[in-house]
Amino acid sequence: MAKITLSNLRHSYLPNPSSDDDYALKEIDLDWNDGGAYALLGPSGCGKSTLLNIISGLLVPSEGQILFDGANVTDLPPDQRNIAQVFQFPVIYDTMSVYDNLAFPLRNRGRDESVVNERVMAIAEMLELTEMLDQKAAGLSPDNKQKISMGRGLVREDVNVVMFDEPLTVIDPHLKWKLRSKLKELHQRVKATMIYVTHDQTEALTFADQVVVMQEGEVVQIGTPVELFDRPAHTFVGHFIGSPGMNVLTCEVTDGTAMFEGHAVTLEGPITGNAHAASTGRTEIGIRPEFVSIGKTGLPATVTKVSDVGRHVVVECHIGEHRINAITEGAAPAKGDAVHLEFAPDQTRLYIDGWVATEPTPALQATEKEG
Amino acid sequence: MKTENQKAWFFVLPVLLLVAFNALIPMMTVVNYSVQETFGDNVFFWQGLDWFEQILRSERFHASLGRQFMFTFLILIIEVPLGIAIALSMPRSGFWVPVCLVLMALPMLIPWNVVGAMWNIFALPDIGLLGYFLNHVLGIHYDMTQDPIAAWVTIITMDVWHWTSLVVLLSYAGLVSIPDAYYQAAKIDGASNWSVFRFIQLPKMKTVLTIAILLRFMDSFNIYTEPFVLTGGGPGNSTTLLSIDLVKIALGQFDLGPAAAMSLIYFAITLLVSWLFYTLMTKDDLN
Amino acid sequence: MQKRSIVPILYILFLMLPIYWLVAMSFKTTNEILSGFSLFPQTFTLDAYRTIFTDPTWYWGYINSILYVSINTVISVAVALPAAYAFSRYRFLGDKQLFFWLLTNRMAPAAVFALPFFQLYSAVGIFDTHLAVALAHCLFNIPLAVWILEGFMGGVPKELDETAYVDGYSFPRFFVTIFIPSIKAGVGVAAFFAFMFSWVELLLAKTLTAVAAKPIAATMTKTASSAGYELGLLAAAGTLTIIPGAIVIYFVRNYIAKGFAMGRV
Numbered sequence: 069m070a071k072i073t074l075s076n077l078r079h080s081y082l083p084n085p086s087s088d089d090d091y092a093l094k095e096i097d098l099d100w101n102d103g104g105a106y107a108l109l110g111p112s113g114c115g116k117s118t119l120l121n122i123i124s125g126l127l128v129p130s131e132g133q134i135l136f137d138g139a140n141v142t143d144l145p146p147d148q149r150n151i152a153q154v155f156q157f158p159v160i161y162d163t164m165s166v167y168d169n170l171a172f173p174l175r176n177r178g179r180d181e182s183v184v185n186e187r188v189m190a191i192a193e194m195l196e197l198t199e200m201l202d203q204k205a206a207g208l209s210p211d212n213k214q215k216i217s218m219g220r221g222l223v224r225e226d227v228n229v230v231m232f233d234e235p236l237t238v239i240d241p242h243l244k245w246k247l248r249s250k251l252k253e254l255h256q257r258v259k260a261t262m263i264y265v266t267h268d269q270t271e272a273l274t275f276a277d278q279v280v281v282m283q284e285g286e287v288v289q290i291g292t293p294v295e296l297f298d299r300p301a302h303t304f305v306g307h308f309i310g311s312p313g314m315n316v317l318t319c320e321v322t323d324g325t326a327m328f329e330g331h332a333v334t335l336e337g338p339i340t341g342n343a344h345a346a347s348t349g350r351t352e353i354g355i356r357p358e359f360v361s362i363g364k365t366g367l368p369a370t371v372t373k374v375s376d377v378g379r380h381v382v383v384e385c386h387i388g389e390h391r392i393n394a395i396t397e398g399a400a401p402a403k404g405d406a407v408h409l410e411f412a413p414d415q416t417r418l419y420i421d422g423w424v425a426t427e428p429t430p431a432l433q434a435t436e437k438e439g
Numbered sequence: 440m441k442t443e444n445q446k447a448w449f450f451v452l453p454v455l456l457l458v459a460f461n462a463l464i465p466m467m468t469v470v471n472y473s474v475q476e477t478f479g480d481n482v483f484f485w486q487g488l489d490w491f492e493q494i495l496r497s498e499r500f501h502a503s504l505g506r507q508f509m510f511t512f513l514i515l516i517i518e519v520p521l522g523i524a525i526a527l528s529m530p531r532s533g534f535w536v537p538v539c540l541v542l543m544a545l546p547m548l549i550p551w552n553v554v555g556a557m558w559n560i561f562a563l564p565d566i567g568l569l570g571y572f573l574n575h576v577l578g579i580h581y582d583m584t585q586d587p588i589a590a591w592v593t594i595i596t597m598d599v600w601h602w603t604s605l606v607v608l609l610s611y612a613g614l615v616s617i618p619d620a621y622y623q624a625a626k627i628d629g630a631s632n633w634s635v636f637r638f639i640q641l642p643k644m645k646t647v648l649t650i651a652i653l654l655r656f657m658d659s660f661n662i663y664t665e666p667f668v669l670t671g672g673g674p675g676n677s678t679t680l681l682s683i684d685l686v687k688i689a690l691g692q693f694d695l696g697p698a699a700a701m702s703l704i705y706f707a708i709t710l711l712v713s714w715l716f717y718t719l720m721t722k723d724d725l726n
Numbered sequence: 727m728q729k730r731s732i733v734p735i736l737y738i739l740f741l742m743l744p745i746y747w748l749v750a751m752s753f754k755t756t757n758e759i760l761s762g763f764s765l766f767p768q769t770f771t772l773d774a775y776r777t778i779f780t781d782p783t784w785y786w787g788y789i790n791s792i793l794y795v796s797i798n799t800v801i802s803v804a805v806a807l808p809a810a811y812a813f814s815r816y817r818f819l820g821d822k823q824l825f826f827w828l829l830t831n832r833m834a835p836a837a838v839f840a841l842p843f844f845q846l847y848s849a850v851g852i853f854d855t856h857l858a859v860a861l862a863h864c865l866f867n868i869p870l871a872v873w874i875l876e877g878f879m880g881g882v883p884k885e886l887d888e889t890a891y892v893d894g895y896s897f898p899r900f901f902v903t904i905f906i907p908s909i910k911a912g913v914g915v916a917a918f919f920a921f922m923f924s925w926v927e928l929l930l931a932k933t934l935t936a937v938a939a940k941p942i943a944a945t946m947t948k949t950a951s952s953a954g955y956e957l958g959l960l961a962a963a964g965t966l967t968i969i970p971g972a973i974v975i976y977f978v979r980n981y982i983a984k985g986f987a988m989g990r991v
Contacts, residue, residue, distance in 0.1 A: 124623075147628070153623065153627050156620070157620060159618075159624040161638045176629035441816055441817045442817065443818070446818075447816035447821075450809055451808075453808070454806060457861070458868055462834070462865060468841075468842035468846070525733055528734055529731075529734050537980060539734055541972075544975050546745075548968070548974070549964075549967060549968050549971065550967050552946065553967050557744050560960075561744040566759060568746075568747045568765075571763040575763070603737075661837070663837050664929055685835070685837045686837050689837075706833070
């Protein structure tokens with residue numbers, strides 16, 4: 069078990085990268101603490117699989133270092149890093165029995181057959197594979213095959229990190245949640261560092277203690293699921309997490325005040341950074357639909373769509389060209405109604421060039437420190 | 440899954456008619472000959488199973504059959520491992536892959552008598568490239584028209600030249616269908632190169648290898664034109680394989696009865712061995 | 727990777743050597759060939775090729791071969807398509823037995839069938855026609871085409887058929903305008919193998935023809951025995967038989983590896 073540090077990591081698949089766009093990963097600095105449950109969340113092509121393959125050693129980064137407990141492992145091959153990886157599609161050795169599959173990584177490392185047996189039995193019991201140990205692995209269902217892949221990762225007691233690369237892709241929907249909770253349970257039992265790569269926010273938010281959100285080769289935010297929801301550091305995070313995502317509204321900033329469609333909007337706190345950035349950059353207001361309320365006062369808007377999603381109602385409104393979603397639990401207005409929208413001030417933030425640029429309200433700061 | 444539909448027979452009918460026309464009628468002719476004796480002029484006498492008995496007891500048939508099995512066995516143990524090894528050392532993608540595949544497939548597209556003729560002039564002791572090289576550069580005495588061993592080496596080399604590419608193409612097709620994740624997982628699991636071959640590549644190639652071995656068995660067991668053109672079955676009878684012998688009896692001596700009986704025995708052996716191969720190689724799947 | 731590529735390179739070199747020798751010999755004079763060993767043609771001559779292209783018995787051999795091979799390829803693929811569809815989509819009485827029986831026909835030694843074929847096709851009255859050889863080659867090419875096509879069709883989801891019916895397509899229209907284009911690669915590969923096995927087969931082609939449809943390969947054997955030992959001419963004729971195959975294989979180069987791999991065992 070180890071703490072994993074990524075320092076100044078950059079990677080390009082091109083032989084001579086020139087501009088930033090040539091890099092699949094742009095400047096990653098990251099610490100993964102020992103025993104943590106992490107999720108690496110981002111859309112397809114954001115570089116998360118590249119990052120995973122760099123940690124496991126299947127790829128050597130163009131620049132930067134990977135440290136396990138301070139030791140540089142950048143150039144070590146995968147089998148010397150003591151890591152495990154579970155792939156999108158279950159990888160099993162068809163001709164071997166389930167038992168031999170699980171024993172394979174230990175036998176390759178020349179472990180004693182008694183140790184092998186003990187570990188395999190323990191892991192099989194944990195994954196509920198005990199009854200299938202004598203069967204050929206080839207004939208099993210996809211979820212059982214994926215369990216074997218996981219088992220091969222967990223069977224070595226000294227793994228530094230177990231990585232999951234979208235492991236539930238081929239699993240039937242009704243078995244997904246079962247396997248997901250199994251994973252969570254496993255993490256609590258074996259206490260190994262786990263990194264779970266996915267583009268599915270539900271999978272990420274239910275599995276991980278810490279979620280790393282990536283976009284276009286960059287880490288945009290690291291935080292607990294609650295933090296990501298409450299205070300997205302980047303409009304991308306706000307948009308990607310949440311259903312529907314955060315409203316992102318183009319605005320202008322004059323004299324420290326955000327102006328949206330001619331109305332002054334109260335923000336959570338004073339604008340940070342220099343005034344220059346605020347005047348030259350792209351400025352946007354971010355507010356989650358959960359904190360937009362429909363009332364008698366506030367910004368005048370027209371309802372364009374009402375969708376009942378079960379627990380609550382999503383009301384889509386337009387102010388001029390801007391679309392704003394609001395979530396309401398009470399009586400919803402009808403399509404075409406003229407309404408007024410109010411933004412909860414402590415949840416209304418200014419983003420400059422995508423990054424949050426307001427100071428949090430003191431109350432929120434306090435709870436953040438406690439957490 | 441598949442739906443039950445007896446009308447599907449109509450789709451199969453043209454194939455059935457064409458193949459039956461080509462297979463059943465000649466087969467019946469052969470069966471007919473095999474139980475009769477003729478002295479020409481279309482006069483036939485009932486002979487029963489005598490021909491079969493005679494063939495099965497004949498030294499000549501045993502010798503041809505023995506040579507046939509020897510030939511098939513030798514080319515299989517050379518071509519299959521060699522083909523796999525070449526497929527393994529091919530790059531998995533890139534500009535050169537189609538170029539290699541086209542060049543490798545070339546021998547398979549040459550008419551069989553040309554293959555025989557080509558190897559004949561290639562192996563001529565004094566004016567052929569191979570013959571000249573062996574005799575005059577390496578100083579090994581080599582003349583396949585005189586020396587049975589030289590003749591055998593030549594027909595085996597010719598068949599390896601002609602057909603190893605089939606094994607390469609099939610194995611290669613099996614190899615490129617293995618997803619990268621398997622190799623990555625094996626690396627992480629600390630598997631050796633041998634383990635990767637034994638537990639990933641070989642199992643994934645199993646289907647195509649079964650096809651390759653079956654095809655190579657059938658085609659090498661039925662081989663006629665290439666060795667006939669190359670050596671004519673000689674020197675002596677040393678390279679007279681089963682088909683060559685059969686044609687000698689049927690067309691050379693016009694002994695239709697024994698030739699027909701021999702054909703049927705021959706066909707039965709081919710079927711039986713193919714079936715055995717098939718059952719052995721797919722046995723694991725059934726469990 | 728670099729070190730490993732020596733194996734395929736050596737292998738290809740081994741494959742090319744006899745071909746080189748054939749081609750080199752075709753440019754040599756008969757005198758040079760018989761007088762001794764020479765690695766390259768000393769007096770480069772096109773005489774052999776000139777003979778082939780001016781003598782009708784020679785060039786008609788090529789035309790005959792190409793004719794019956796083409797007819798065979800078209801027949802094999804055309805009848806194999808619906809049959810392969812039936813095997814890949816439906817269960818019907820005796821389907822497995824039929825499939826196996828078809829495959830057994832590949833195991834029949836051509837030598838076994840030579841004489842009965844001669845009698846059969848003489849009786850039907852098409853002896854010494856292109857059609858006779860084309861039909862005879864169906865014996866081993868149709869089973870192979872069915873086998874390959876069935877494999878490719880298995881890879882096409884059944885939903886495609888169902889969607890087309892829902893959209894109101896009739897079966898023939900669906901089959902020709904939607905289904906066949908979706909297995910283009912398979913049709914190409916099946917046609918390639920049909921072409922290949924028909925092109926290289928000689929025993930049946932020789933047995934079923936006399937003059938009018940005589941294949942090039944038969945012309946070659948006649949020359950070898952009758953006109954003494956004209957090696958240069960023989961080599962030139964042999965070189966020319968490689969060309970059609972090389973052209974065909976170029977078109978399917980990207981699919982060839984898949985050909986058999988898609989078939990089921």
